Structures are given as structure tokens and as C-alpha cells.
Amino acid sequence: MTEAAERRRTAPRREHSRSGAGVTLQLTGRQTYLLVKDAYGLSLGDYYSLSFANREALVQKAQGKHIGSDELSPHRRPSNTNRGVGLTTSIHWLRGTNPGLKFTFADALSFLTDFLGKPDPVPSGLNGYNESHIFPTGCRLMVNRSRPDMGWCFDASGRHCEELGFNRLQYIYFGLQLRARRIDLAVDGCGFTPHQLYDHWLRDEVRTDCLPLDPRFHDNIKPGFERVRSHRWTSSPIGDCLQMGSRQSTSVARCYDQRETGTRFELELKAGRAELTAPLVFEGAGQLPHVVVGLIQDFVDFVDPESDTNRSRCAFLPFWGNFIEGCKRLTVYLEPRKDPTLPRIIDWLDRQVAVNLAVFRETGHSVEKLIRFGKSRFGEKHLALIASAGSDAT
Numbered sequence: 001m002t003e004a005a006e007r008r009r010t011a012p013r014r015e016h017s018r019s020g021a022g023v024t025l026q027l028t029g030r031q032t033y034l035l036v037k038d039a040y041g042l043s044l045g046d047y048y049s050l051s052f053a054n055r056e057a058l059v060q061k062a063q064g065k066h067i068g069s070d071e072l073s074p075h076r077r078p079s080n081t082n083r084g085v086g087l088t089t090s091i092h093w094l095r096g097t098n099p100g101l102k103f104t105f106a107d108a109l110s111f112l113t114d115f116l117g118k119p120d121p122v123p124s125g126l127n128g129y130n131e132s133h134i135f136p137t138g139c140r141l142m143v144n145r146s147r148p149d150m151g152w153c154f155d156a157s158g159r160h161c162e163e164l165g166f167n168r169l170q171y172i173y174f175g176l177q178l179r180a181r182r183i184d185l186a187v188d189g190c191g192f193t194p195h196q197l198y199d200h201w202l203r204d205e206v207r208t209d210c211l212p213l214d215p216r217f218h219d220n221i222k223p224g225f226e227r228v229r230s231h232r233w234t235s236s237p238i239g240d241c242l243q244m245g246s247r248q249s250t251s252v253a254r255c256y257d258q259r260e261t262g263t264r265f266e267l268e269l270k271a272g273r274a275e276l277t278a279p280l281v282f283e284g285a286g287q288l289p290h291v292v293v294g295l296i297q298d299f300v301d302f303v304d305p306e307s308d309t310n311r312s313r314c315a316f317l318p319f320w321g322n323f324i325e326g327c328k329r330l331t332v333y334l335e336p337r338k339d340p341t342l343p344r345i346i347d348w349l350d351r352q353v354a355v356n357l358a359v360f361r362e363t364g365h366s367v368e369k370l371i372r373f374g375k376s377r378f379g380e381k382h383l384a385l386i387a388s389a390g391s392d393a394t
């Protein structure tokens with residue numbers, strides 16, 4: 001054996017310890033895989049496709065250090081059934097820049113240092129920024145000194161965001177006058193499982209703007225699933241995850257059960273949608289469950305498509321009705337909403353309805369009956385339009 005080979009053989013390697021009966025057994029990487037394989041039947045490829053943190057979690061569970069086999073069931077029942085305004089909601093990610101360069105990088109760094117403590121500088125960053133200052137809480141302030149037009153960027157991700165908590169995030173958001181570029185909103189302890197949502201998603205029992213899978217890019221769409229909306233499903237011994245929508249969109253949702261808090265529903269908003277949503281979140285602190293669940297409803301509702309021919313009027317599935325109890329849909333418009341006016345309605349009738357309405361009458365159907373049905377569904381906005389037309393005529 002060569003000297004180099006001997007050094008590799010005797011070099012320290014990452015090990016896992018397992019204690020029992022007064023002895024400590026050191027496990028090599030190969031031994032940890034075999035331990036997991038015996039416990040869960042995981043292939044070598046699947047094992048190493050997991051992140052290191054997830055492999056560590058599997059090893060610990062296989063060693064019996066944590067929960068029993070019930071928690072590892074891929075479709076385990078949710079541990080909490082809070083609903084509506086009683087849900088546990090939080091911010092899981094916040095990223096923002098400074099609009100109009102209102103604060104210099106030095107100003108922002110001083111503000112955060114006073115509030116969070118002295119940061120550690122690191123010569124790397126994200127999204128074009130190449131210098132980071134990481135604070136004791138794990139959040140970071142980034143800058144690219146060769147690109148002053150980019151300003152700076154504040155980023156608090158995942159668990160670092162949760163460690164800060166809502167009140168401190170709110171203080172940072174308003175103190176730095178952030179322009180949010182990403183905000184993730186989370187609901188814990190949901191009364192359903194990812195697999196349950198997945199079943200309804202495949203059956204298209206949803207009301208959402210997520211588009212169906214494009215056959216130009218998905219050549220493996222099964223017959224009968226042509227209307228299935230864009231999604232991604234992953235399953236492993238540590239839990240399931242359903243991603244609804246595309247990561248390239250400004251909004252995407254995830255539901256997973258890989259946390260001790262039970263099933264989590266997470267809504268990720270980016271770019272302009274995050275910028276318009278952040279004020280609703282931070283200004284409505286006392287109504288956070290209302291805001292978060294309302295935004296989730298704007299992204300997706302799980303409904304019974306047999307309850308009405310119009311998907312917008314379909315009844316909620318029972319489990320979803322329990323989840324959103326006491327909350328209402330909250331819509332964020334990326335462009336100013338155009339309220340209906342009488343000239344616009346007339347123009348729409350001329351362009352879109354007139355021909356089909358003529359066909360409707362010529363085939364023996366009653367237009368008067370159709371109008372009576374329409375009048376029975378008048379709401380406040382329709383009555384206001386009629387009243388405004390009358391006042392204009394006088």
C-alpha cells in the first residue's frame with residue numbers, strides 16, 4: 001500500500017455515534033446507510049439524493065433517538081386541527097431591497113448592527129450580490145460595491161426568519177423601508193395531509209390560476225390527466241411534499257409534513273406580488289391569520305366541481321371549509337383593477353356576446369327568460385351601474 005493510500009485509510013472521517021448499554025459505537029458513512037436501509041428499505045441512490053440534514057434525521061430516527069414508527073408513515077394523520085383565525089401563522093422568508101436608494105449600505109448596516117448585533121463579513125452573496133454581512137440571528141445584508149445601482153439587499157431565510165419572529169421582522173421592514181422581493185407565509189398544524197391535497201389536485205378539484213401541464217414540455221402526461229395543474233410531488237421516509245404551481249411564477253405553494261409542528265402550508269410570493277403583499281402582512285399584525293389564509297385562498301381553493309357548473313361558485317370540500325373557517329379570500333392585484341362601467345359592458349356585449357346571443361334566440365331559446373335569470377342575480381355593483389345610468393340620463 002502506498003503512503004498516500006495509507007493516509008486516506010487512516011484519515012478521520014465524518015462519523016455518527018450511537019450509544020447503548022454503556023458503549024458508544026462509531027458509524028461510518030457506509031454503516032449509516034445500511035442502518036437506514038434496514039429501517040426503511042431506502043436504495044443507495046435515494047439515500048444520497050437527500051440533503052445531509054435529512055440523512056442525519058433519518059439516521060437519528062433509525063437509531064431510535066426520536067419518535068416511533070407512526071411519525072414515519074408517509075401519510076400520517078395531522079397532529080393538529082386548528083382552523084381559520086385560530087391557525088398558527090408565521091413569516092418563513094423575507095427578502096427586500098431599498099427602493100430609490102433611500103438608505104446607503106452603511107446606514108442599513110448600522111441600523112441592523114444596533115438592533116441585531118455585530119455581523120460577520122463573508123465574501124459571497126446571492127442574486128448578483130458578492131458581499132454578505134451575516135448577523136448572529138443568521139439573516140444577512142448583501143451588497144455589490146462595484147454595482148451601486150443595485151443598492152443592498154436584506155435576506156432572512158427559513159429558520160433564521162422564524163428565529164427573528166414577527167415583531168422584529170416588522171421592525172426591520174418598516175425601519176429600513178424595505179421593498180419586499182420575496183415573502184413566504186406559513187400555516188402550521190393544518191388539519192390535512194400533503195397526500196390528501198395531492199389526491200384532490202390530481203382530480204382537478206381546485207379553483208386556481210395555476211395552468212395545466214404543457215404537453216410541449218411534459219411528454220409523459222397520462223391519459224385522463226391532461227387537465228392536471230402544474231405541480232411537483234416528492235415523498236421520502238421523513239415525509240411528503242406537494243408543490244403547487246411553478247417556481248418560475250410570482251406565487252407558488254407547498255404543503256409538507258416534515259416538521260414536528262405537523263402539516264405546514266406555505267405560500268411563496270416574489271417580485272411585484274411580494275412587494276404589494278408585504279404591507280398587508282406587516283400592517284395587519286393583529287389579523288395575520290386572516291391575511292395569510294385569505295392570500296392562500298387567492299392562490300387555491302379545494303372545491304367540489306360537481307356542486308356548480310361555474311368553478312367560481314363551487315362549494316368548498318369539507319376539510320378545506322374547516323381550514324379557512326372565518327377567513328375570506330384576499331386578492332392582490334398586480335395592475336390597477338378596472339371597475340366595470342356601462343360603456344365597457346356595452347362594448348363587451350357588441351364584441352363578445354351579440355353573435356352567440358342571436359344563435360341562442362334563433363334556436364328557439366328565450367332571451368327574456370335569460371334576462372329574468374340575470375336580474376335575479378343582481379348585486380350591489382349592478383344596481384349602482386343602473387342608478388348611475390339613470391342619473392346620467394337626467
